[in-house]
Amino acid sequence: MIKYIFKRILMLIPVLIGVTFIVYFILALTPGDPVTIILGDQATEQSKEELREELGLNQPLLKRYADYMVGLLHGDMGKSYKNNLDVADQIMERFPNTAILALTAILIAMLVGVPVGIISAKHQNTILDRISMIFALTGISMPVFWLGLLLVIIFAVNLRILPSSGFDTSSIAAAARSLILPGIVLSVNSMATITRMTRSSMLEVMRKDYIDTARAKGVSERVVTFRHMLSNALIPIITVVGISFGNLLGGSIITETVFAWPGIGRFVVESIKMKDTPTVLGCVIFLSVMFSIVNLLIDILYAFVDPRIKSQYKLK
């Protein structure tokens, strides 16, 4: 098992090199001269040339990428074009806020999505099932930025019961209050996906022969549902939670913008508008690495849920 996990971490390395490579080269296409961005239009040709030399911009692209990767291994993501601050520091400063928001959202999504999916499957084709499926489909179709704005109009502007933006960390209660709206908004898409996946996965398992076996043993319906159905339906649900988490990292970009949340998502959008390429690069790479790590954790989790997968790992 440990050998397998180690192997998976090793396999992550080429993927991460690929990700950084693609992102680096896409962003290298960014129009505009970084030196002009940093020094402004009035700078003399000579000072520009000096800075260009200093930043290594005269080097060929591949060399610059290699240098960047060497820096990255030491936790160095370069400096912002805008304020010369260390990109890695700036990201780490904002990361906890994004992590709290994303975790809150995935928690809400799971706590609502899994039970609703189970109830829906157990009551297939009833009104209850229909209603929750309509809600789920609406949730999938919901533009998060619109939902965010609507909730702000209702709860912050009109009812004035929740803050409309920012992350107030002055007290735990205040922090919780400022998490409610963005947490819900960010969770909606994932919640709907998880609900639908839980339902269809449960329906699939419900028809299996071993459910009949369990019933024939005299097992109570509650135990049949959880011990026999849910534990077998878990793999697709976990998969979709993992995918959702990736989408959450992406979705946080929009949600953080709507709620002026001081996280990486809003930071990347601002940096793009200011043509601050090193910061954009750092953020995109950071979020992609997070995404890959989450996927790795999900893969490892499979083994704990399904003994068949675990014994495959042992064989390898």
Add this chain to the structure above:
Amino acid sequence: MKENKATSFMQETDAPKERGLWLDVWTRLRKNKVALVGMFFLILLVVVSLSTFVIDLVTKESFYNNFVIKQELTEKLKGPSAGHIFGQDEFGRDVFLRIIWGTRYSLLLGVGATIMAALLGGAVGAVAGFYGKKLDNLLMRLMDILLSIPSILLSIAIVAALGTNMFNVMLAIAISYVPQYARIVRAAIMEQKSMEYIEASRAVGAADPRIIIRHIIPNAMAPIIVQATLGIAGCILSIAGLSFLGLGIQPPVPEWGGMLSNARQYMRDAWHITAFPGLAIMLTILSLNLVGDALRDALDPKLKN
């Protein structure tokens, strides 16, 4: 000569089966009333969007200039009224007409990005699935890498690098959807490749691209169509999201996501300029998802119950 014989045999056996399949799909689809409502809404959108083109053409854009982008600053942010059923925006423009004229961007860009993604992804998947081995490995690892970048982040990076014109936005969205199609087509091809009729066409000497395009793709169409229907929904949502962030379609073009982006500043005073463009986006996505779901169920009735 031999090859002709083989392909004409294929056509004879395939054609009636194909027609029967789609007829079956339609009978099953018709039972799903909610999906029919969704389909009706989509047809309505297409008709509306086409008529805006006709109106622009006939009136030589004078209607567009005099009504759609006409500013009435004295009446800015006015709520819904008889004259302006969805109210007026921050420049006093009619929100309803702007939504109507915005239909074309969502539809065209959504469909365009999906076609682009399906063609690119389809080509990658077809080559990978058909030739297998090293090429397959290389291409699919590349797709894995693309998949490890959260899709909206990838789109944002591309738009940031290339700039925000409509083609770039479409390209940026399309690229982030490429891996999905590549996987579907590859899987379908792997499955079809081992079937006897492919062996048969190979045996009579049909060329590889011919086998892929004439035999394998048509048989793999069902999952691709379902994916594409749902994909259009995803693309429209992503485009609106980019525009909302200010990284997509730029004002004054009446794109729905862009309208929401502007509306943000005024949401304290005018709920209607936030509510209606978003509603348009949501109903469009919902309809596409309804139809996509219904199509999937209709194409594979086994999955439904």
Add this chain to the structure above:
Amino acid sequence: MKSENLLEIKDLVIKYETSDGVVHAVNGVNLTIEKGTTLGLVGETGAGKTTVAKGIMGIVPNPPGKVKSGEIYFEGEDLLKKDAASMRKIRGNEVSMIFQDPMTSLNPVMTVGDQIAEVIGIHQNLNKKEAALKAKEMLEMVGIPADRSIEYPHQFSGGMKQRVVIAIALACNPQLLIADEPTTALDVTIQAQVLDMMTNLKNQMNTSMLLITHDLGVVAQICDNVAIMYAGEIVEYGTLRDVFKSTTHPYTEGLFGSIPSLTADVKRLSPINGLMPDPMNLPIGCKFSPRCKYADDRCRSQAPVMTQLSATHCAACWRAGKEEN
């Protein structure tokens, strides 16, 4: 006294109401199992045998399945009148069931030991440790080393899995064991082993059995009585000797004609023509009439009634008792 009969099914009707129509799965079945005996329920796939079994267990999937009418007396009490909780006490304890496909009838994410211990834990007043110990004993009893109890189903072969299923079914010493084609999914060489083991254990424990099968050879080996089922109805019922030696119903006759025999000198097999009727759309009259070579107008318009041929033998055919074959 009636107590000779462990199980008595009267006029059982079970239907599946689907969106495409009503499936008439079981249409007025009468069956009796005496204590300590084995009844073979024989019929083609889709005749409704498994539905009868699930009806007895009270696990007909609902929706779409519904027990419409009838009575199922087990030790003198009507199971259909019992509430869910008391049915659960009977299931796995007094009546247990072995399912057709051992490959799919074990929960893949639970160890086999836990799956056996689960049924013991529910019905016997034992703590976890004791139940686990008992589960190991059961494994040994069906010929699997006890130390494999911590393994998962995918680590066992098909025959071994069916042994585990049998261990689960017999763990609580049931009065009645329902075996739904217990050997169909197994290799021929394993079939005999599993069948032998099952009958031995059944005799040891003095358990009655309802054996569902389409294999008349198996029936001849281990059954005391035989019921032939066709399109949701019992068409012939009697002792093994009655049904095998004085075969009356044309369908039963057809079943015998479909299997090769080593002793009889027959040039060709005589299979039954046609297919089972669609259970959503059953023919009027005798349900076998469209495939029956003796069918006349009465057969096609009027359903035959059960005719008693002897104290132990009866058949539902207009020709029954009227003429000799």
